[in-house]
Amino acid sequence: MNTPMTIAVASGKGGTGKTTVATSLAAFLARRGRRTQYVDCDVEEPNGHIFLKPDIADSRPVTVPVPRVDTDKCDGCGRCGRFCRFNAIVAVNRTVITFEQLCHSCGGCVRICPQGAIRESPLEIGRIESGTADGLQFIQGRLNIGSVRTPSLIRTLRQSLDAASVAILDAPPGTSCPVVACVRGVDYVLLVTEPTPFGLHDLKLAAAMVQQLRRPLAVIVNRSGLGDQRTHAWCREHGVEILAEIPDDRRIAEAYSRGRMLIDAVPEYEALFAQIAERLFA
Amino acid sequence: MKELIVISGKGGTGKTSIVASFAALASNPVLADCDVDAADLHLVVEPRVRQENPFVGGVKARILPDMCVECGQCRDHCRFDAVIPPDGQNPSFRIDPSACEGCGVCERFCPTEAIVLEDAVNGRWFISDTRFGPMVHAELGIAEENSGKLVSLLRKQARDLAGRQGRNMLLVDGSPGIGCPVIASITGADLALLVTEPTLSGRHDLQRIVELTRHFNVPCAVCINKADINPEMAAQIAAEAAAGSISVLAHIPYDNAVTQAQMAGRSLIEHSDGPASQAIRQLWDRSLAMLNSEDTSANGQ
Numbered sequence: 001m002n003t004p005m006t007i008a009v010a011s012g013k014g015g016t017g018k019t020t021v022a023t024s025l026a027a028f029l030a031r032r033g034r035r036t037q038y039v040d041c042d043v044e045e046p047n048g049h050i051f052l053k054p055d056i057a058d059s060r061p062v063t064v065p066v067p068r069v070d071t072d073k074c075d076g077c078g079r080c081g082r083f084c085r086f087n088a089i090v091a092v093n094r095t096v097i098t099f100e101q102l103c104h105s106c107g108g109c110v111r112i113c114p115q116g117a118i119r120e121s122p123l124e125i126g127r128i129e130s131g132t133a134d135g136l137q138f139i140q141g142r143l144n145i146g147s148v149r150t151p152s153l154i155r156t157l158r159q160s161l162d163a164a165s166v167a168i169l170d171a172p173p174g175t176s177c178p179v180v181a182c183v184r185g186v187d188y189v190l191l192v193t194e195p196t197p198f199g200l201h202d203l204k205l206a207a208a209m210v211q212q213l214r215r216p217l218a219v220i221v222n223r224s225g226l227g228d229q230r231t232h233a234w235c236r237e238h239g240v241e242i243l244a245e246i247p248d249d250r251r252i253a254e255a256y257s258r259g260r261m262l263i264d265a266v267p268e269y270e271a272l273f274a275q276i277a278e279r280l281f282a
Numbered sequence: 283m284k285e286l287i288v289i290s291g292k293g294g295t296g297k298t299s300i301v302a303s304f305a306a307l308a309s310n311p312v313l314a315d316c317d318v319d320a321a322d323l324h325l326v327v328e329p330r331v332r333q334e335n336p337f338v339g340g341v342k343a344r345i346l347p348d349m350c351v352e353c354g355q356c357r358d359h360c361r362f363d364a365v366i367p368p369d370g371q372n373p374s375f376r377i378d379p380s381a382c383e384g385c386g387v388c389e390r391f392c393p394t395e396a397i398v399l400e401d402a403v404n405g406r407w408f409i410s411d412t413r414f415g416p417m418v419h420a421e422l423g424i425a426e427e428n429s430g431k432l433v434s435l436l437r438k439q440a441r442d443l444a445g446r447q448g449r450n451m452l453l454v455d456g457s458p459g460i461g462c463p464v465i466a467s468i469t470g471a472d473l474a475l476l477v478t479e480p481t482l483s484g485r486h487d488l489q490r491i492v493e494l495t496r497h498f499n500v501p502c503a504v505c506i507n508k509a510d511i512n513p514e515m516a517a518q519i520a521a522e523a524a525a526g527s528i529s530v531l532a533h534i535p536y537d538n539a540v541t542q543a544q545m546a547g548r549s550l551i552e553h554s555d556g557p558a559s560q561a562i563r564q565l566w567d568r569s570l571a572m573l574n575s576e577d578t579s580a581n582g583q
Contacts, residue, residue, distance in 0.1 A: 012320045014293010014458040019483065044459035045291050045490060047483040085340065085386055106361050106385030145493045148430065148462035173293040173458050174319030177427040180380055197544050198298065202320040208424045213380065226541055257481035257512035 005187040006167045012202025014173035017222035022170040023051040024262040028273040030135040035165045040140035041182040042172040050259040054133035063122030066100040073117035080109035125149040151181035175209040189217040195227040223248040284573045285452040287471040291487030293458035295477045296507040301455040302326040302549040305414040313417035314440040316433045316467040317457040329410030339404040339428025340384040347374040349396030356388035430462035474502040480516035509533035532565035
C-alpha cells in the first residue's frame with residue numbers, strides 16, 4: 001500500500017528528540033523514493049531547518065483577521081466590547097479601543113455592531129516558508145516574536161500541505177492547544193520520550209491527549225539506556241507499542257549539536273528508521 | 283520580593299532540574315511551576331497539597347438538542363470548526379469541546395436560543411507544602427487551552443502567598459517556546475534566566491527567547507547547560523550573548539548525576555556534590571547577585 005499519510009512526531013516533554021526523529025524519518029522516506037514533506041509545526045522554535053538545510057523558495061506572511069473600527073460610523077454604543085470575551089475590543093467613554101494581540105478572530109464584534117462600523121483587517125502573526133531539501137519538500141511555520149497565535153499559524157500551515165505526499169509533522173512540545181492544532185486529524189502519532197521520570201510523566205499526558213483526539217499512536221524511546229525500565233513497563237501495561245529505541249549515544253548528541261541529521265551522522269541507525277517505516281506503511 | 287523565572291525557548295535544556303536545585307539553595311522561597319502543559323517540578327519536590335481549586339479559564343458552548351432546529355447557522359458562523367453536524371451516530375448538531383474557543387458567537391446568533399455557554403473547567407490548581415517551602419502549581423486538563431491565563435493566575439497566587447508569609451523569593455519554572463504561557467510567565471519578572479545548551483538548535487532558540495524578553499522588557503541572563511557536549515558551540519553562544527550585553531552566569535558541565543537525581547526524586551544539590559552541582563551553586567549565587575544589584579534592568583538594550 002502506498003497511501004499518503006500524515007504522521008505527527010510529538011512529545012509531552014521538550015527536548016526528547018522530536019526533531020531528531022522527524023528529520024531523519026522524513027529524509028529516510030524521501031531517499032527510499034517516497035514522495036515526502038517535512039512540516040515544522042513547532043512554529044515558536046522551529047529547528048528542522050538546522051538539520052535539513054533547505055533551499056527556501058517561498059516565504060509568505062500568515063495573517064489573522066482583527067477588528068478595525070471606522071470612527072466615523074461608530075456611535076460608541078459598546079456592544080462589541082460587552083460581547084468580546086477576550087477583552088480584545090472595549091469601549092471607554094464611547095471610544096472603542098482594540099487590543100489585537102488578545103483577539104481570537106471569532107468575528108463576533110463585526111457581526112454584532114449595529115452601525116456596521118467594524119471590519120476586519122489582517123494582522124501578521126508569522127510566516128510560512130517552503131522549499132526543498134535533499135529530495136524532500138520542506139515547509140515550516142515561524143511565529144512572530146510577541147504573537148500568541150501559535151494554533152492559528154499551525155492550522156494555516158497544515159492547510160498548505162501537498163495531499164499527494166506523506167507528511168511528517170514535527171510537533172511543538174506540550175499537551176495543550178498548539179499540539180492539539182498539530183495532531184488533530186492526523187493518521188498517526190509517534191510520541192518520542194526518554195526513559196526518565198520527567199519523560200514518562202509527560203508521555204502519559206501526551207498519550208492521553210492523543211487518545212482524546214482518537215488518533216493511533218506508538219512510542220519511540222530515545223536515549224534508551226539512560227534511565228530505567230519504568231517507561232517500558234508503562235507502555236506494556238497500557239498496550240502502547242514501542243516502535244523503536246534509539247540508544248543513549250554520545251555520537252548522536254554531538255551530531256545534533258552540530259546540526260547533522262542522525263541518519264547521516266551515524267548511518268548504522270538507518271536500520272531503526274527502516275524499522276519504523278516498515279511498521280507505519282505495512 | 284524578587285521573582286526569578288527560568289525559561290529556555292528550546293525544551294529539555296534542564297529548566298526543571300535547575301529550578302529544583304535553586305529551591306534547595308534558596309533560604310525562603312515560594313515555588314511556582316508555570317510549565318502547566320507538562321509540569322514536572324512536583325516529581326522532585328513532592329508537594330503535599332493543602333488547597334485544591336478548579337481552574338475556569340473561559341466558557342465552552344453546548345447545543346441543547348431539544349431546542350436545535352438544525353439550521354446550521356452556528357456551523358457557518360464558527361471560525362474554529364467546532365460545530366459537528368449530525369452524522370449516522372449522532373442525530374443532532376454538537377460542539378467539539380477541544381475545538382471550541384468559547385467566543386460566544388454561536389450562542390449569540392442561534393435563532394432558537396439552542397446554545398448555552400458553560401464555564402469550562404480547564405484544569406486544577408494547587409497550593410502545596412514542599413520541603414523547600416510552599417508551592418503553587420497546576421494540572422491543565424488534557425488537550426485544554428487557556429494556559430496563559432492559568433500561568434497568570436499561578437503567578438498572582440504565588441506572589442500573594444509570598445507577601446502573606448513574608449517570603450522574599452519567588453522561583454518560577456517556565457515552559458518552552460515563546461508563545462502565550464511564556465509571555466504570561468515573564469511579564470514583570472525581576473529576572474529571566476535563559477537555559478540553553480551548546481547545540482545549533484539551542485543557539486537558534488536562545489536568540490528568539492532573548493528577543494522575546496527584550497520585546498517585553500524583562501531583564502535576562504543566560505546559562506549554558508551540558509556546556510562540554512560541544513565546547514566550541516558553548517564559547518560561540520557565550521560570545522554572542524556578550525556581544526548583546528547579556529551576562530552568561532554559568533557553564534554547567536554534562537553530569538550523569540543530573541539524571542540520577544531525577545531518578546531518585548531529589549534535587550541535584552541534595553543528591554550530588556559533583557561538577558554540575560557545583561556549577562549550579564555558582565549559578566545561584568550569581569543570579570542572586572544580579573537580582574539584588576541596583577540595576578537589574580540592564581539587559582543590553
